[in-house]
Structure formats: C-alpha cells, structure tokens
Amino acid sequence: MTKTETVTTEDGVRLWAQRSGRGATPLVLCHGGPGLWDMFDEVAALLGDLATVIRWDQRGCGRSGPCDGPWTVERFVADLDAVRRHFGLDRTALLGHSWGAQLALHHALAHPDRVGTLVYVSGTGIGPDTDWHGAYKENQSARLGERPERLARWRELTDTPGRGRAQEREWAVLHWSAEFPDADRSTEHAERMADPWFGINTACNKQLNAAARKVCGTPGLYAACEALDVPALIVDGARDIRPRSAVDSLERALPQVTRVVLPEAGHLPWVEDPRGFREAVAAGLGLG
Template identity: 75%
Template sequence: MTVTTDDGVRLWASASGRGEPLVLCHGGPGLWDMFEDVAALLDDLATVIRWDQRGCGRSERCAGPWTTERFVADLDAVRRHFGPARMALLGHSWGAQLALAYALAHPERVSTLVYVAGTGIDPVTDWHPAYEERLLARLGEDPERLARWQELPKDDPERAVLQWSAEFEDRARAPEHAARMADPWFGINTECNTALNAEVRHGWGTPELYAACRALDLPVLIVDGAGDIRPRSAVDSLERTLPRADRVTLPDAGHLPWVEDPKGFREAVATALR
C-alpha cells in the first residue's frame, strides 16, 4: 500500500498480524525494509507495520530532503495512515537512531521503543574507528574477498553482499545470510546515506541530545548482538542516560540478531510489548 507524506512523496508500506501497532524502522540510511522475517516472528503479538523510507527501496524516488527531521515527519505520516494515536516502535541500526529521534520529538505518540543494534548517542568518532577496523578484519579473513570489496563501487550489489557478510557472528553462514539481504535488490540511495550520516556525525554527542534522552519518560528495550562489529560499548551512553531502559544482549548474534537468534530476539521483544 502507499502512504503519502505531507509534501506529497509516496512511501511503500505494509501491515500484517493482529494486535496493537508495532512500526518497524529499517537500517541504512539509503536502504530498504528487510524485516520480512521480523514480521513473521512477531505478527501474532502485534500488527506489524513496515515501510521503506523516503527515496529508498519501493518508495518513490525523490530529491529528499535528507534530514532526520524530514524522516521523523515521514514516520508520523505512516502512523497517521494506519490510525493509531500511539504505537510501539522498533528500529534497527540507523533505524534505531530514527526511532529514537521520533520518540524524542513525539513521546506522547510512542508506547514502547525497541532499539536494536544502534550505536548510542556519544560522538560517532568514539566508536567508528573500531568498527572500521573490525569490518576490515572480517573481510580480510579472505584476502581475495577484501580486494574485491575495495575495488567495487559503493552502490554495487556484490559489494554490499560482501560487506554485509561481515555482520554475522556465524562465519560459515554469513555469505548465505548476506545474500538474502540483497534479494530482492532495490539499489542503495547513496545521496541519502551520505547526507544523513553527515547529520548524525554533527548532531550526536551534544549536551542537548543527552538532556533530551534523560527526560524521555518511555520504556525502552535495547537489543544487541554480542558479535556486532560496532562496539557495543557505544550503546552504553544511551543505556546510562535513559531513565527507563532495559537491555538484552544475545551472545550468539551479530548486527541482525533476529537472523541468528530468532528465539531470543522474539522473547526479548515480546516482553517489551507486554
């Protein structure tokens, strides 16, 4: 189905299951919804609402704007389209940052926030060098794969699959999991990715952000995979700051914990929704 934003951009969206609404915010920036497995895991617990962010995936190609404020407004258009006054939010990676930004802007419209594999609220420079080092180390397990990744353009599907293979703790199954992420392939919006990542680099780690998080009176569940190549210590800043945060770390999972530990992921989210 189609959700139309207040500035006329058409967003792809889908709903399944039954119960109170749970809206999912996918990662990226510049990617698309890859939550089909998550919806299947949770659709007996909630009405699961998926959507592709502005200019990405199955949503209308547009010229932006590529700002968190604009994406928060788009997420609110999704909420209005499906009707709930309040919704639970689950965001993954960049989508976790977006879901947090929405909750800070509209806390009265959020019942619960599930923050999956995000990177906290400290400056990006505190964790990104360690992430880059770990990414190269995992790709370097196969020198030919690393060399191939380095020579391909950033929006190439083969490069994406090679990079995504570093996201999984189970190294034997990592190529299979990464290939599933790219099927179907909708193309990476590199302009969106560049702009929003630059905004996060400038906006995270500010006193204003810490103060806003300290004042956020919402239940928040942080879900990590212990094998995520983004250092999990990055999320400590958020856990310390939020007044009502719980945290579950799944020991045998990487950056997409529902793929490698679906049972543990479902149990954690089910507890938060209850």
C-alpha cells in the first residue's frame, strides 16, 4: 500500500512524503541534488518487501511546498528529523544517495540515537572537494564525449543564459546521461529521471553546496565520524564519474563500516546492478 502525506516542519514548510512497502524495518530515503526531488521509484519497489520505505522531497523542491530556504545543512537535518517524527519513528534506517548521502550522514552525526543503520550510497566522503572535483569534471566530459553531439549540445546549453523550462530539462537530461556507463541507454535512463519534471531549485543547489563545502575536510567532521556509534554501509558503483577514492576518507573514519563496490554500476547503482544493490542493502540492514 502506498500512502502520500504532508509533513509540516516547525517553521511551517510543507514537505511531500510517501510511505510504501510492507517490511518491518522502517527505511527513510534521502534524495540527491541538492535542489532536486525524490527519484527513488525503482529503489522503493526493489526494497519494498524488506522495509517500510519513506520517501520525501526536500524543502522548496519537487512536490514540496515553495519556500525561500534557509538552505543550510542544519535546516535540512531538522527537516529530515521532522519526517522521522511525522511517521512516528523512534529510530530508523537512513539511505541517502549522492548529496542525500551527506544529509543522512549529518543527521546520524546530530542524532545517533535516532538512526539504526546508515546506508551511504554514491557520496563523496568527508574530505575537501579538491580531493575529487577536478577528476569528476574530467570524467564527466569524457563520458559525455562518447557521443560528441551530446557533449556539444550540453556545452551549448550550459553557456545559454536564461534557459527556459524546456531547455533546462534538456540540459539536465544531457547532464545526467553522464551518470550511466552504458552509452546506448544513458539518455533513456536520464529521461526517466526527468519524468516527471519539476525544475531544479538553483538557489538551493548553490547555497547548500557552498554550505556543505565549508564543513568537508574540517577536523571537527573527521572527529565526529570517528566517534559515530552507528552501523554504516557504503555502497559505490565502480564506474561512477566521481572518483570513489573520495569516499576512502569516510570509510577510514567510521568505526562500524562495511563497504560494497558494484563493479559495473555508475552513480545510480540500482540501475545497472539492481540485484547487487538489493543484496548489499539487505545485508546492511541485517535482512540478508
């Protein structure tokens, strides 16, 4: 049974949320971005017999109500905790993807007593952006360049000021196509991410990324991760264009961590290897 609900935060922002699945373990999913929306349809279906899956759109994004922020890590951690409270969960497993992996980690650091297991999917670790961002941009151009016309159009749209809604969606599909290692199906996968299309909250993306960058690489973050008393699972796709070595910093810091690398998968590992992804998450939740 799938049920859609509205979560109201303490500052009055209305968040879209949805509960599905029939498993006994509660599992809250945190989507990537920032500035995007929940695209976890396939993940919810894949894990629905293992867990009761709760999805939500972050503030000012997707199906959640409009707002002007604030776009801070602390505010988003509080929103995630509002989702947990709304569904009456004392403790929950958290699965975060990409930016959502960072969000789930920061929630676990702030509220370790409220997190049963942390599943950290396709994140970029806790080191500074300089550890990985340059290689990511090079890998992105190389992946897009496997179809030269795609790279040319992406660059054209990137340099187009004031893109309209249709152009913004076209740019996003081209941009996201680099996340998939199979060039023959990459556009198909990226089109699925953009359907339905809600538009990117660029203010959220820019400000929240900047706020997160200030924290990464700091001694305080390393120390907090070293002291985190929560079981953690790191799941990587080996063919992610973000260097997986970026996540080594987090793996070294966490005292209770298992890491699974899916060799044929990219940034959304459930797409290329759904069976391997399901098995890894099931084991991480103690259900395998």
